[in-house]
Amino acid sequence: MRIEEHPILSFNKGKKVNFVFDGKTYEGCEGEPIAAALHAAGIMVLGHSHNKQRPRGFYCAIGNCSSCLMVVNGQPNVRVCTEKLQEGMVVETQVGKGDLK
Amino acid sequence: MITTELAIIGGGPAGLSAAISAASLGAKVILIDRSENLGGQLIKQTHMFFGSQKQYASIRGVDIAGILMKDLEKYQDSIEIMLDATVISVYEDGVIAVEQNEKYIKIKPQSIIVATGASEKFLTFPNNDLPGIYGAGAVQTLMNVHGVAPGKNVVMVGAGNIGLIVSYQLMQAGINVKAILDASPKIGGYLVHASKIRRMGIPILTSHTVKYAHGNNKLEKVTLCRLDEKWQQVPGSEFDIETDVLCISVGLSPLTELLWQQGCEMKYVPELGGHVPVRNDNLETSIKGIYVAGDVAGVEEASSAMVEGRLAGLCAAKALGYNSPDLEDKKNDCLEQLNSLRSGHVGEKIRSGLSKVTV
Numbered sequence: 001m002r003i004e005e006h007p008i009l010s011f012n013k014g015k016k017v018n019f020v021f022d023g024k025t026y027e028g029c030e031g032e033p034i035a036a037a038l039h040a041a042g043i044m045v046l047g048h049s050h051n052k053q054r055p056r057g058f059y060c061a062i063g064n065c066s067s068c069l070m071v072v073n074g075q076p077n078v079r080v081c082t083e084k085l086q087e088g089m090v091v092e093t094q095v096g097k098g099d100l101k
Numbered sequence: 102m103i104t105t106e107l108a109i110i111g112g113g114p115a116g117l118s119a120a121i122s123a124a125s126l127g128a129k130v131i132l133i134d135r136s137e138n139l140g141g142q143l144i145k146q147t148h149m150f151f152g153s154q155k156q157y158a159s160i161r162g163v164d165i166a167g168i169l170m171k172d173l174e175k176y177q178d179s180i181e182i183m184l185d186a187t188v189i190s191v192y193e194d195g196v197i198a199v200e201q202n203e204k205y206i207k208i209k210p211q212s213i214i215v216a217t218g219a220s221e222k223f224l225t226f227p228n229n230d231l232p233g234i235y236g237a238g239a240v241q242t243l244m245n246v247h248g249v250a251p252g253k254n255v256v257m258v259g260a261g262n263i264g265l266i267v268s269y270q271l272m273q274a275g276i277n278v279k280a281i282l283d284a285s286p287k288i289g290g291y292l293v294h295a296s297k298i299r300r301m302g303i304p305i306l307t308s309h310t311v312k313y314a315h316g317n318n319k320l321e322k323v324t325l326c327r328l329d330e331k332w333q334q335v336p337g338s339e340f341d342i343e344t345d346v347l348c349i350s351v352g353l354s355p356l357t358e359l360l361w362q363q364g365c366e367m368k369y370v371p372e373l374g375g376h377v378p379v380r381n382d383n384l385e386t387s388i389k390g391i392y393v394a395g396d397v398a399g400v401e402e403a404s405s406a407m408v409e410g411r412l413a414g415l416c417a418a419k420a421l422g423y424n425s426p427d428l429e430d431k432k433n434d435c436l437e438q439l440n441s442l443r444s445g446h447v448g449e450k451i452r453s454g455l456s457k458v459t460v
Contacts, residue, residue, distance in 0.1 A: 001250040003274050008147045008161070011248035036247040044232040044319045055318050057232025058251075061239035063135065064220045067230075081239075082136070 002040050017087040034080035034091055035061070035068050046070060046080060050097060070094050105131045105181070106421050108197055108210035109414075110188050110359065113141020114403045115395025116216035117169045118410030119417070123214075124176035126418040126425055131208060132180055133199060135187040139173070140166030141218060143403060145241040147273065148266050155438055156404040163245075165403075191359050195390070212390040212417045215360055216410060219353035219374060219396035224258060226311045233320030237267045237350035244274045252346035256323055257281040259350030260305050262402075265294035267350060272301055279342055282309040284328055291447070312339055314347060323347055353400045360397070363388055372454030373399030379458050382436070383416035384409060392417050399458070401443075401451055408438045 003011070014030030021038060028037025035046060035058050046068040047056040056067040063082040072078040072091055076098025080091070107123050109116045112134035120132045138144065146162020157165045173180060186201040197208040221236035223229070233252060235243075237259070240251045255276060257268045260283035268278045281298065286308045288295045298305060306325070312334065313324040327338035354375040361367060366379040366387035377399045378386045385392050394413040395406035412435040419428060443451045 001252075003244060003248045003250055005275070006248075007273055009163070009245060009248075013248065032247050036243060036249045039243065039251075040249045046232070049230070054230055055232055056230055057319070058235060058239055058243065060221060060236050061242035062220075065236075084137075 001042070017085060019085060019087070019089040019091060021091045022093055028085045030086065031084050033061075034070070034072065034078075034083050034085050034089070037085050038080070038091070045093075047094065053095075069098075071098065102196070103131070103206065103208045105129050105208060105210045107131070107212050107214065107417055108133065108208055109214045109216060110197070111141065111216035111218055111395070111397070112136075112139035112182070112184075113216060113218050113395060113406065114143050114165070114169070115218075115397075115406040115410035115413075116141070116214070117166075117173060118407045119214045119216060119392075119394055119414035120180050121169065121172045121176065122411040122414030122431075123418040124179040124414075126415065126423040126428070128179065128414075128418040128421055128423055130176075130180045131183060131210065133183045133186050133188055133197075133208075135185070137185050139170060139182065139184070142238065142241075143169075145238070145245045146266075146403070147245060147270055150404055155434075156407060156442070162403065165407075169407075188359065191363050211421060212392065214392040214394055214410075214413050214417055215397055216393070216395045216406075216413075217356040217359065217397045219355050219400050221349065222352045222354055224311065224349050224351050226313060228314035228316070229311075231314050231316050231320045232318065233316065233345050234314060234347045234349065237263050237348050240346070240348050241267055241270065244276070245270060250274065250276050251348075252344075253277060254279050254344045255346040255348055256325075256342055256344045257348045257350060258311060259283055259289075259352070260285075260295070260307065261289035261350060261352065262291060262294060264348075264350035265290040265298055267348065268298055268303060269294065269301075271348075272303075276346075278303050279344055280304045280306055282306040282311075282325060284308070284310045284332060286330070310334065311347070315341075320345055320347055353396060355397045355400060357397060360386065360391075360393070363391060365391060368458050370399070370454045370457050372450045373458070377454075377458055379460055381460055383420075384413040385416065385420075390417075390420070399451070399454055405439060405442045408435050408442065411435050412439070 045055040059065045059067040106129040143162045143166040190198040199206045308328045312326045315322040327335040392413040394409040
């Protein structure tokens with residue numbers, strides 16, 4: 001859900017771009033964190049815990065807590081709270097610890 | 102290998118101020134920040150600051166960041182700024198390793214100011230990892246920087262300044278805050294903030310805590326309960342609030358990894374948020390040439406972080422051999438400002454904490 005009106009702040013968002021999350025196409029703003037675009041689209045589950053695969057969301061927003069690790073353009077363990085959204089990005093739910101290529 | 106006189110790690114209120122004051126004396130500075138912009142947490146602050154004019158009182162945090170940036174521009178020949186650059190290590194020989202654009206860069210400075218800030222503490226209760234449970238700072242970032250709402254309804258844990266201010270900011274952004282709770286019997290934050298919250302009709306539940314979070318894949322409901330005078334849960338006092346957001350604001354802990362790595366003498370001081378470096382009046386740690394400023398030296402407000410930054414910048418530049426006729430006056434002015442910010446009842450905890458780590 002995007003904040004359309006704010007009494008103090010104005011948001012200079014980038015142009016609208018499309019990205020794919022787990023096979024479905026979504027719209028976000030260029031340059032915003034991937035997690036913000038997912039959040040605006042109502043997607044709250046980002047990462048998963050290693051042992052019990054418990055769903056994890058957005059916790060710290062500044063790349064500290066590693067609760068939002070996902071696969072982006074094939075690369076695992078990307079912190080989507082700081083990684084910037086670009087046109088055509090492919091974002092996937094990560095299962096396990098990810099593989100180094 | 103890049104060489105410089107002074108490397109400042111962290112471009113928040115402390116690091117920015119340090120860069121400006123060190124460069125004003127003539128020092129060559131590299132200012133490193135892991136995010137895409139300088140200003141740290143200032144850019145998320147829509148509220149007006151307290152203190153005196155020197156600490157930008159009555160100006161909103163986000164605008165203070167703008168003022169500091171303008172000051173910085175005056176010294177653009179002396180200050181090199183590295184953004185999207187994460188310091189991953191400071192080696193024994195004082196070499197700083199930085200990751201930027203997937204490249205590994207080495208910097209050898211003569212002195213370092215560590216101004217890395219702090220990170221949010223967590224609270225223990227069953228299901229505390231459910232999506233929809235956020236740190237207060239994350240909620241600020243999401244709504245004030247990116248313009249995205251965390252959800253529809255919020256329960257805030259923590260009635261300190263951050264909890265109160267973020268609750269107010271949530272209401273500003275059109276998001277409903279159902280209640281603020283705090284384990285302490287007293288509201289920790291400034292009364293001005295608490296009164297604003299009360300006027301908006303948000304209940305502040307002191308002596309309460311979170312017992313349980315419920316939800317399947319995302320938060321749906323929280324169970325709260327009362328605490329007795331010994332901070333123990335009162336059986337039978339449980340009640341539920343339906344909410345899709347629980348915001349945790351139970352304090353910060355200093356981001357001290359680089360200081361530990363360097364072997365700076367550290368001490369556990371609960372009043373300052375956890376382990377903090379032992380330092381002298383010049384904000385120099387037990388290792389010569391390594392200075393600290395801001396929350397990494399002890400969690401306080403952004404106002405004192407800016408003054409500490411200014412002080413550390415002056416002292417580091419002086420140790421590098423720079424001077425000016427009014428240097429001592431400038432230093433004393435910083436010390437006086439810090440004393441005034443930490444005066445009175447509100448500063449009691451900070452004063453007691455600092456007395457344990459200042460040598």
